[in-house]
Amino acid sequence: MRLMVKAPAKINLTLDVLYKRPDGYHEVEMVMTTIDLADRLTIEPLDENKIVLDCSVCFLPLDERNHVYQAAMLLKQQFNIDKGVRIYIDKQIPIAAGLAGGSSDAAATIRGLNQLWNLGMNMQEMADLGSRIGSDVPFCVYGGTALAKGRGERIELLSSPPPCWVILAKPPIGVSTAEVYGALKAEQFKDTGKSKQMMEAIYRKDFLAVCESLSNHLESVTLERYPEVRLIKEKMARFGADGVLMSGSGPTVFALTDKESRANRIYNGLRGFCKDVFAVRVLGGNNW
Template sequence: MLYEKAPAKINLTLDVLHKRPDGFHEVEMIMTTVDLADRVWLRPMNDGKITIKASERFVPNDRKNLAYQAAELLQKRYGITEGVEITLEKSIPVAAGLAGGSSDAAATLRGLNRLWNLQIGADELAAFGAKIGSDVSFCVHGGTALATGRGEKIKHLPVPPNCWVILAKPAISVSTGDIYGNLDLSAVTHPNTAEMVKALEAGDYEAMCKSVGNVLEPVTMDLHPQVVVLKEQMQKFGADAVLMSGSGPTVFGLVKHESRVPRIYNGLKGFCPEVYAVRMIGERNFLD
């Protein structure tokens, strides 16, 4: 049996530039990994089948699961006759804007690359990931990156300045399709992606906090007022910067001073069932 860690990601910025002819949106976003992770266990099987076992009952155990799709893709591409049992120990909330499913798929790609001795390089593995979902390419690499295109074009960036990340997910699920469907690109305030890149390159925590932005945040907030309350409370309790991740509904706060973390964490527990205090990871997985 083989084990891979599947970290969550947060969006420091998320910009949508326009809708593409293929129906996807052209995005420009800066993502980084945090130390909240699923555990993915891969057990070789002789029956040729792909089996998904998940600790969370809302996670699909069939072809709808991105980890299943990752295993099936490699099986078909390389003519693998061996099967695999994929066990997902979930810690990342489901449908939360933290790329839990995408990270599970990326971990499955990395793990099966080792288990089946395929010797695929990181960039090629990330290209396989792009066939599964927009965030999978980033999750294959991990770390901190600028993602463009529909999310599959990755440019690596420096690790963010050291800080705590408080994550809070309200007891709702958000459909990414609904959020993009309600996005009016003529009325958005675009984040300054270039300023965020400069802040990361300079290791400037204050500039990083000033540069966070997500064009999907107002859309999700209009549909789900709980997200507004959560953001306001996190700001009130003293986080240095507060933003919704992805299409939501998870809100995160950046906190430099550890002494502030318990107050924010405990304060949010009164509003929200799922609260996590974690560190940024921000460092890449090196496969080559």
């Protein structure tokens, strides 16, 4: 039996940091949605009791540092599985981009192995296991559009946002999520953010209100440290985007527009400046 599992990227429409918790993590509220940019995983059983990873890119670790490996090992240990598995990752989502590529791959692995090994887990059980790998994995298990609370593990599903184009641009730099959160000062997240406002805009299917509600408390830190990210954001606005925001801790910036001609203008304007540029549609539903 061979399974093909889709692992879509996500963008943060909001990322509101509420406060720093006693356990060292930050309490957050985030509205996230999936987009039509995805890795694809091929999962097949092995006779030998081991986990074998392969990937379309040569610079991704294929051992216990990889979220896919961690997810497979977690399920083997949790359910006492003495079978092996081979997983091939067709990597399309840029790495370390703020798009949850690794988390989505882990979520796809959990969903796929749940089917391959007949584990019988429901969505909540898969999400709970995924939270042990990373904060974005529970959302990626569900997919679609959701409000994520806590560290990101408490998921409240939402309706899909209004249809629109998403143009993404990632500069050739890496950003450490831990470092960005660590540099965040209390005064930078004193306001309550815009997650409630965003949910209302999505409920009304009001595209302009969605654009006006975009918010990311981490953006000020990353923009200050990485001028390349600020420059991309400025260019997107200048090319006519209806809304522009950095996703996650960066460095990827995305632009929203409901006009295809404008999407093409933004995409073409950025291609000469940035290698990783994508023009995709917002998915919003469970399209894996």
